[in-house]
Amino acid sequence: MNLKKFCCIFVLLITGSQFFTSCKNTSSPEQNAFDSICSSLKFKSYKTLSENTIPPIILVYNSTLHQDEIKISEGIVRLLIGYSWAVNDKPEYAIAESIIIKDLAKNDKDVKILLHSLSAIALYEKKLNTLADEESKNAIDFINKTPDDNSTEIKKVCYHLLLGTLCVYEQNIQGARFHFAAFNTITKIEWPYLLADALADIHENNATKGLKKIKLLSKDKSIPKDVRNSLTESLKKNEGKTKDIDITLFWTKTISQSVYNSIKTSNIKSIEKVSELIENIKNKLSLP
Numbered sequence: 273m274n275l276k277k278f279c280c281i282f283v284l285l286i287t288g289s290q291f292f293t294s295c296k297n298t299s300s301p302e303q304n305a306f307d308s309i310c311s312s313l314k315f316k317s318y319k320t321l322s323e324n325t326i327p328p329i330i331l332v333y334n335s336t337l338h339q340d341e342i343k344i345s346e347g348i349v350r351l352l353i354g355y356s357w358a359v360n361d362k363p364e365y366a367i368a369e370s371i372i373i374k375d376l377a378k379n380d381k382d383v384k385i386l387l388h389s390l391s392a393i394a395l396y397e398k399k400l401n402t403l404a405d406e407e408s409k410n411a412i413d414f415i416n417k418t419p420d421d422n423s424t425e426i427k428k429v430c431y432h433l434l435l436g437t438l439c440v441y442e443q444n445i446q447g448a449r450f451h452f453a454a455f456n457t458i459t460k461i462e463w464p465y466l467l468a469d470a471l472a473d474i475h476e477n478n479a480t481k482g483l484k485k486i487k488l489l490s491k492d493k494s495i496p497k498d499v500r501n502s503l504t505e506s507l508k509k510n511e512g513k514t515k516d517i518d519i520t521l522f523w524t525k526t527i528s529q530s531v532y533n534s535i536k537t538s539n540i541k542s543i544e545k546v547s548e549l550i551e552n553i554k555n556k557l558s559l560p
Contacts, residue, residue, distance in 0.1 A: 302400045309364050309398070310371075318559055319368040325556050326350065333549055342424050342542045344549075347376045347383040351390055351430050352532075352550055353557075355437075358394045359528040365557070366394035382419045382431055385411045389434040396441045397525075408438055418454060425540045429458050433531065436468070440523045445475040455531075459538035463495045464531050467503075471519045479514040483507070486522060496534070502526040 299307075309315055327346060334343045354369035370391035377384035388410035395404035419431045436451030449472050452465040466489060473482030489495060490503035506522045536547040 300402065302403050305398070306395075306400060306403055309367065312364075314559060315364050315368060318365050318557065319372065321559070322350075322365075322368060322557055323372060326553060329549070329553055329556075341545070342426065344424075344426060344542075344546055345376075345380070345383070347373055347380060347387075348427055348430050349546075349550060349553065350376070351383065351386050351434065353554060354390045355393070355430075355434060356532055356550070356554065358390065358397055359437075359525045359532065361525075363394035363397035366390055366397075370394065382423065382427065386431060386434050389438045392438055393434070393441060404441070408442060411435065411438065425458055426543065426546060429455060429535060429538075429540060432458070433535070436464070437528055437531070440468075440471075440520065443475070443519065445472045445519065448472075459535060459540060461531075461534045461538055463489065463492070463499065464527075464534075467523070467527070471522060474517050474519050474522075479517055483510070483514075496530050498526055499530045 326349065330344070330346045330349060337343060350369045350373050354366040354373075357363065357369070358366035370387045373383060373387040373390070377387055388407045392404045392407035392411070395401075395407060419428050423431070432451040432455040436448050436455060439445070439447035439451060445468060449465065449468040452468045456462045456465045466485065470482045470485035470489065473479070473485065475482075486503055487507060490500050490507060492500070502524050503522065506524070509521060510517055535543060
C-alpha cells in the first residue's frame with residue numbers, strides 16, 4: 273500500500289471514529305435528566321414496591337365487593353395514584369406508574385391514551401418540556417373525544433381529569449373546557465369547568481371578561497378555600513394586566529390537587545370506597 277493511500281484510509285478511520293463517538297454523545301440534556309431519574313435508587317425502589325404491592329391489593333378489593341359495587345382496574349388505580357403524585361411534588365413516582373401501566377394498557381385503548389397523558393404531566397412538572405411534548409403527541413388525537421359508553425364513571429372521570437389537565441399544560445384551553453365540562457356532567461363539580469371557561473376568555477383576547485369571572489370564583493364560598501386563595505393570589509400577580517397574561521398561572525398545582533380531591537366527595541358510585549383504597553395504597557408506597 274502506498275503512503276498516499278494509507279494516509280487517506282487513516283483519515284477516514286479517524287473521521288469515522290469521531291463521527292460515531294459524537295453520535296454516542298448526542299443525547300439531549302432532557303433525555304440525560306430523564307435517564308438519571310429512572311436510574312436513581314429511589315425511583316427503582318418505588319417502582320419495585322409498586323409493582324409488588326398494588327396487584328394483590330386490587331385483587332383482594334375486587335374479590336370482596338358486594339354485587340352492586342363496581343370493580344376497578346389496576347390501570348385506573350395507577351393512573352389516579354400517578355396523577356396525585358404528579359401534582360403533589362412527586363412526579364418521579366408518576367413517571368414510574370406510567371412505565372408500569374404501559375404493560376397493562378395493551379388491551380385497553382383509554383388507559384393507553386392516558387398513560388401518555390400522565391407521563392406528559394409528570395414531565396412538565398420536572399420541566400422536561402420537550403420530552404413532555406413528545407408524550408402528549410401520543411394522546412393529542414384523542415383530546416376532543418370521550419371514552420366508550422360502557423366505561424365506568426370512575427374511568428370516565430379519570431379520562432377527563434388527565435386529558436383536561438394536560439390541555440391546561442399545553443395551553444389548549446378549549447380542550448380543557450371540553451374535558452372539564454364532561455367532568456362536571458359526571459361529578460356535578462362545576463368550578464373546574466368555570467375556571468377553564470374563564471381562562472378560555474383570556475386566551476381568546478377577552479381578558480377583562482375572563483378576569484371578572486375568576487374574581488367571582490375567588491369569592492364563591494361554595495368553592496374550596498385553597499382554590500379561592502390560589503385564585504386571589506394569581507389575581508394579585510396579574511393586577512392591572514389585560515395583555516400577555518400567562519393563563520397557566522391561574523391553574524396552579526393547588527388547583528389540580530383540589531380537582532383531584534373533589535372527586536372523593538362526588539356522587540360517583542363507589543367513589544368513597546375507591547378513594548379509601550387509593551389512600552391506603554399511597555400510604556404503603558410512601559418511601560422514607
